[in-house]
Amino acid sequence: xxxxxxxxxxxxxxxxxxxxxxxxxxxxxxxxxxxxxxxxxxxxxxxxxxxxxxxxxxxxxxxxxxxxxxxxxxxxxxxxxxxxxxxxxxxxxxxxxxxxxxxxxxxxxxxxxxxxxxxxxxxxxxxxxxxxxxxxxxxxxxxxxxxxxxxxxxxxxxxxxxxxxxxxxxxxxxxxxxxxxxxxxxxxxxxxxxxxxxxxxxxxxxxxxxxxxxxxxxxxxxxxxxxxxxxxxxxxxxxxxxxxxxxxxxxxxxxxxxxxxxxxxxxxxxxxxxxxxxxxxxxxxxxxxxxxxxxxxxxxxxxxxxxxxxxxxxxxxxxxxxxxxxxxxxxxxxxxxxxxxxxxxxxxxxxxxxxxxxxxxxxxxxxxxxxxxxxxxxxxxxxxxxxxxxxxxxxxxxxxxxxxxxxxxxxxxxxxxxxxxxxxxxxxxxxxxxxxxxxxxxxxxxxxxxxxxxxxxxxxxxxxxxxxxxxxxxxx
Ligand code: C2O
Ligand code: CU
Numbered sequence: 078x079x080x081x082x083x084x085x086x087x088x089x090x091x092x093x094x095x096x097x098x099x100x101x102x103x104x105x106x107x108x109x110x111x112x113x114x115x116x117x118x119x120x121x122x123x124x125x126x127x128x129x130x131x132x133x134x135x136x137x138x139x140x141x142x143x144x145x146x147x148x149x150x151x152x153x154x155x156x157x158x159x160x161x162x163x164x165x166x167x168x169x170x171x172x173x174x175x176x177x178x179x180x181x182x183x184x185x186x187x188x189x190x191x192x193x194x195x196x197x198x199x200x201x202x203x204x205x206x207x208x209x210x211x212x213x214x215x216x217x218x219x220x221x222x223x224x225x226x227x228x229x230x231x232x233x234x235x236x237x238x239x240x241x242x243x244x245x246x247x248x249x250x251x252x253x254x255x256x257x258x259x260x261x262x263x264x265x266x267x268x269x270x271x272x273x274x275x276x277x278x279x280x281x282x283x284x285x286x287x288x289x290x291x292x293x294x295x296x297x298x299x300x301x302x303x304x305x306x307x308x309x310x311x312x313x314x315x316x317x318x319x320x321x322x323x324x325x326x327x328x329x330x331x332x333x334x335x336x337x338x339x340x341x342x343x344x345x346x347x348x349x350x351x352x353x354x355x356x357x358x359x360x361x362x363x364x365x366x367x368x369x370x371x372x373x374x375x376x377x378x379x380x381x382x383x384x385x386x387x388x389x390x391x392x393x394x395x396x397x398x399x400x401x402x403x404x405x406x407x408x409x410x411x412x413x414x415x416x417x418x419x420x421x422x423x424x425x426x427x428x429x430x431x432x433x434x435x436x437x438x439x440x441x442x443x444x445x446x447x448x449x450x451x452x453x454x455x456x457x458x459x460x461x462x463x464x465x466x467x468x469x470x471x472x473x474x475x476x477x478x479x480x481x482x483x484x485x486x487x488x489x490x491x492x493x494x495x496x497x498x499x500x501x502x503x504x505x506x507x508x509x510x511x512x513x514x515x516x517x518x519x520x521x522x523x524x525x526x527x528x529x530x531x532x533x534x535x536x537x538x539x540x541x542x543x544x545x546x547x548x549x550x551x552x553x
Contacts, residue, residue, distance in 0.1 A: 081254055081278035082129045082286050083374040086365070103247070103282050103290045103377065115158070116200075117149060119171065121215070121227055122164035129279065129286045132258035137226035138165060144284035145248045145305060146213070146229025153208040153233050159201045161193060165222075168192035171201065172216040173231060174345060174487075175327050175510045178203040180530025183489055186217040187459040188531055188549065207401040207492070208235040209327025210301040210347040212248070216458075220307060220539040221264045224253070224275060226284070228305035239323070240394040241351065242296040242387065249342070250284060251306035253277035265543060271422045271447040273482060274308025274344075274538035280366065280376060287377040289361075292354045295387035297394075299323070300350040304342045307539045310483060310513070312368030313340040313376065317356055321396055324349035328492060328508035329398035341368065343485035343513040345537035349398075353391045358383050403492045403508060406523035411471040414464045416486075416534070418514070420448035420545060423481040429454040429545070447544040448480075448536070454545035458533070462551035466526040473523045478514040484541060487511040488550070489532040493524035511537055526552040 124139035140146025151157055161171050170192055172184035182203045186192040193199045211231040215222040230246050238244075253261045253275060269275045279286060292298065300320070304311060320340060321332045326347050335341070342348050356362065361380045367373035419426040420438075428437040429449035436454070441447065446454045451463050466472045473496070476486055488510055495507045498520050514520055529552050536546035 079278055080372055080374050081256070082132070083278065083280055086373055086375060103285070103287050117157070117159045119146065119159055119161045120164050121161070121169055126226065126284060128252060128281060128284060129254070129258050135254065135258050135260060137260070138222055139226050140229050144226040145250065146227070148230040148232060148246060149213070150232045150234060151205055153205060153235060156202065156204050160198055161201065162198040163193045163195055166195050168194055168217055169215045169222060170217045171213050173201070173203070173211065173213050175211040175347070176203070176231065177206055177490060177492065177528055180490065180528070180532070184216050185458050185489070185533055187457060188533070192217050205233045207327060207403065208233045208399070209324055209401065210246070210303060210349055211327050212303050212305060212347070214305065220275070220543045223305070223539055224264060224307045225260060230301070230303055232301065233327070235399055237399060239299070239351070239396055239398055240392065241299040244299045244301070246301045246303065247282045248303045248305050249311055250281040251277040251309040252279040252281065254279045265445065265540070267442065267445065269308070269540045270445060270544040271442070274540040276309045277306070280309065280374070282377060289378050289380040291382055292379050293382050293384050293387055294354055294356060294358045295389070296354050297392045298352050298354065300352055302340070302342055302348045302350065304344050304346050306344050308344060310341065310343045310368045311366050313342070314338060314365045314367065315352065315362070315379070316365065317362040318352055318354070318379070320350040320352045322348055323351050323396050324398055325507050326492070326509040326511060328401055328403070330505050330507050332396040333505065341513070343483065343511065343537070344539070345485055345487055345511045346513070351396050354381065355391060356381055358386065401508070404525035404527055406471040406494055406525055408471065408473065408523060411473045411523060412466060413473045413475070415475045415477060416463065416548070417451055417477045417479055418448070418484055418536070418546065419452070419479045420454070421480045421482045425479065432456065445544055448541050448546035450546060450548040453548070455547035456545070458547070460547070460549040462531065463534070463548045465551035465553055468526060468529050468552055470526050471523060472526050473521060475519060475521050476512070476514060477519045478517055481516045483513060483515060484546065485511050485513045485537045486534065487537045488524070488534045490528040490530060491524045491526065491532065493522040496521040496523055528552060
């Protein structure tokens, strides 16, 4: 792993001199404001995008020609109607990540729908129950389709949002580019599959290698972070600022500072921050990503305009968002299940069930498989459930990571509470749809199984998903 176009770390005060990058502003995105009854049209197709200023354009896959796809905005409680017309030369689907849709609208190929063939159109339609920051992406060949650019924000607005001066979305991307800025097409190589996934060399914000993000002294920004990368985990340090986490995976949380000041966001996760721009006009601060210490780089610079401060002391308004209508798990009557993650390099796994047969690790590897859930290496979406839960029942799942790698585990169709980590109760009992497990960590989650159907529970490092780390939970 190395960085190619990412801004190298510079010493404080030498920022401008050392970075050989033009100060390109974080790009605005096209926005679809969904009016009730409107049908939003999404057209995945091959396109070209200027990811790296000063470099040639990159051939990408894009929704409606833009990377990321258009930001879809809707009010909580409204109905979304979307027509997805596939202009790619391969099948696709769209999954509305984190939205609690009916099963048939979940976008999982061969499990909830037939893939959308080239030239075909599929209609998705569902009510949005929860406000918050969500996103959409293909669930078919997602390792390659997301890796080539298919992803977009889906923002559900609260009826009574908190007071901020600006509401900003940063979809974080991560590309593996060659020196001519074209996408390296080594998708699915065994190194990526069996280690940390396809970590790229060019992190972007809203589809562009960022330079500056302009802010004004005194303003309060709601910053919606979405990690749309295949595999890169970000660990963001906002130097000179004190961001408060106000929502995780779309759902409100008691506003709090991130642990040790660093905002860690794994693939597929969303984190909403409230940040007061409390510094003087004209100053510049770094946002440094040092999740992988050897790969630390400056993601973007917060650059204060020369305008007089908007206000003299921080905005005096609350940060607590209104709760979403998610059913509270009843732990006293819960059924309990265990889900064990195994495999990967440097792991203990000897083999797993593959296509119904016990297969040793060496044979698995020859067929591009590296991971298993409860001893089964999944090679497609149409899976037998790892367990079934009665509708309405509270379910507690102990997820046990028996590997040497991180795994952001995502459950479809539901939102769960994160109860504990390695036996220690979590402080905020966060509502999430994707939970990051550290190597050898055990995490307990709980949810009310109130959405009937077969639901994916899988790792959102897309290379892990593609090489076995995928399962189905049945609610019936
Ligand atoms: Cu964001 Cu199963 O996916
Ligand atoms: Cu994983």
